[in-house]
Amino acid sequence: xxxxxxxxxxxxxxxxxxxxxxxxxxxxxxxxxxxxxxxxxxxxxxxxxxxxxxxxxxxxxxxxxxxxxxxxxxxxxxxxxxxxxxxxxxxxxxxxxxxxxxxxxxxxxxxxxxxxxxxxxxxxxxxxxxxxxxxxxxxxxxxxxxxxxxxxxxxxxxxxxxxxxxxxxxxxxxxxxxxxxxxxxxxxxxxxxxxxxxxxxxxxxxxxxxxxxxxxxxxxxxxxxxxxxxxxxxxxxxxxxxxxxxxxxxxxxxxxxxxxxxxxxxxxxxxxxxxxxxxxxxxxxxxxxxxxxxxxxxxxxxxxxxxxxxxxxxxxxxxxxxxxxxxxxxxxxxxxxxxxxxxxxxxxxxxxxxxxxxxxxxxxxxxxxxxxxxxxxxxxxxx
Amino acid sequence: xxxxxxxxxxxxxxxxxxxxxxxxxxxxxxxxxxxxxxxxxxxxxxxxxxxxxxxxxxxxxxxxxxxxxxxxxxxxxxxxxxxxxxxxxxxxxxxxxxxxxxxxxxxxxxxxxxxxxxxxxxxxxxxxx
Numbered sequence: 488x489x490x491x492x493x494x495x496x497x498x499x500x501x502x503x504x505x506x507x508x509x510x511x512x513x514x515x516x517x518x519x520x521x522x523x524x525x526x527x528x529x530x531x532x533x534x535x536x537x538x539x540x541x542x543x544x545x546x547x548x549x550x551x552x553x554x555x556x557x558x559x560x561x562x563x564x565x566x567x568x569x570x571x572x573x574x575x576x577x578x579x580x581x582x583x584x585x586x587x588x589x590x591x592x593x594x595x596x597x598x599x600x601x602x603x604x605x606x607x608x609x610x611x612x613x614x615x616x617x618x619x620x621x622x623x624x625x626x627x628x629x630x631x632x633x634x635x636x637x638x639x640x641x642x643x644x645x646x647x648x649x650x651x652x653x654x655x656x657x658x659x660x661x662x663x664x665x666x667x668x669x670x671x672x673x674x675x676x677x678x679x680x681x682x683x684x685x686x687x688x689x690x691x692x693x694x695x696x697x698x699x700x701x702x703x704x705x706x707x708x709x710x711x712x713x714x715x716x717x718x719x720x721x722x723x724x725x726x727x728x729x730x731x732x733x734x735x736x737x738x739x740x741x742x743x744x745x746x747x748x749x750x751x752x753x754x755x756x757x758x759x760x761x762x763x764x765x766x767x768x769x770x771x772x773x774x775x776x777x778x779x780x781x782x783x784x785x786x787x788x789x790x791x792x793x794x795x796x797x798x799x800x801x802x803x804x805x806x807x808x809x810x811x812x813x814x815x816x817x818x819x820x821x822x823x824x825x826x827x828x829x830x831x832x833x834x835x836x837x838x839x840x841x842x843x844x845x846x847x848x849x850x851x852x853x854x855x856x857x858x859x860x861x862x863x864x865x866x867x868x869x870x
Numbered sequence: 871x872x873x874x875x876x877x878x879x880x881x882x883x884x885x886x887x888x889x890x891x892x893x894x895x896x897x898x899x900x901x902x903x904x905x906x907x908x909x910x911x912x913x914x915x916x917x918x919x920x921x922x923x924x925x926x927x928x929x930x931x932x933x934x935x936x937x938x939x940x941x942x943x944x945x946x947x948x949x950x951x952x953x954x955x956x957x958x959x960x961x962x963x964x965x966x967x968x969x970x971x972x973x974x975x976x977x978x979x980x981x982x983x984x985x986x987x988x989x990x991x992x993x994x995x996x997x998x999x
Contacts, residue, residue: 577895580892580896581896581897582891582892582895582896582897583895583896583897583943584895584943585895586891586892586894586895586943586944587891587895589891589895590888590891590892590895593884593887593888594888596884667897
């Protein structure tokens, strides 16, 4: 098939700028913000390593639905909720350390699979509008989750640990202390090089997931997902069960997000029962987009570049805001503004790129038709 | 049929893994009493303070007539008692014991009974009404 993308129609330099507009914008922003913040290089490196270890797993969970052509899976919020339910149970049962974290993963696995399956079914009914549907689904499930945790726990599901139970006797407290599992993964193997703390345990798990994604892309299911992502009709004609493949992609993403949220919260050491999952989808999607991914393509490199750039802005913006205007709060607002703005910018760029590609394709076909018509006319005259 | 068997085996494996992790990670609160205790007509008297270590972690000094609490994770544990003199300096006398707990056990260890060689040197904690 002839490549009709922008690479064929524009100067390579312009093409590079358009394809990497978001990362370039972020790097430019950081060039100004980092010196303004006054943070030392060592501090920033330490922060970035911590945040990479904490967030990469969640961002990686977005890759599989992109392969299947479902865009950014905002439905990872559902997985995050499942992970939090697992953490609530281990806090109630007082299961601690590495077994506690693994048990939380085990408990939340069926919940995540069920939620992923539900999400997949809904997204199959909203083909072409997966992202907005996933986003709304997150809000919907958040309500169900709150109902379940606020009224179901203690009433229907027995909770014996008074430390996590609201004083009225049912419902879970707003904040749960995860001290007993805090840093278990990072502390498994922890290396300190020149004052920079590297949680090798976390990175091993992330590396394993990267290896899994690379391997998975080569499997039959991975190839099926790619085919579905490129053209659903072609996939269907080739005998691929499109709906099932799409559901599997979402289940896998939700399950990985569930584990990602557990890894994230065990690293932080505290869980905001009713809010921790709220921004998970937004921040993970924003980080991936900042890394240069788009709705239709995303790679492991995008995950790491995006996580570093996005979180670097997170770290430096409050201080930079304070130095610049004298208001640290400005930096806080700036973070949220940046997240939404990046998503909007990336989506707009993607839509624009698609439109240009369509226009180029239309022109190409028109030119081809004209040439064919011309050839036919020439043939007729000669005859 | 074969596929269902594999699925069943997987579910059973996951249940077993869950139970194993629950047992291995369950946290127990261990209360350490250095108080006089009587059992089966045998009385054990608290006379000296002890430095207590649970699974190698120092819990602290339990003075005569006092209670301290420690936490342990899992099923099998060791308790080490280091006898202290009046100035709370180690006398060099050490006692080490191993014990196993079931998932819902909350033991109260009686130090004089343990030192005195009692078979039942810990009992389940019962909340006072």
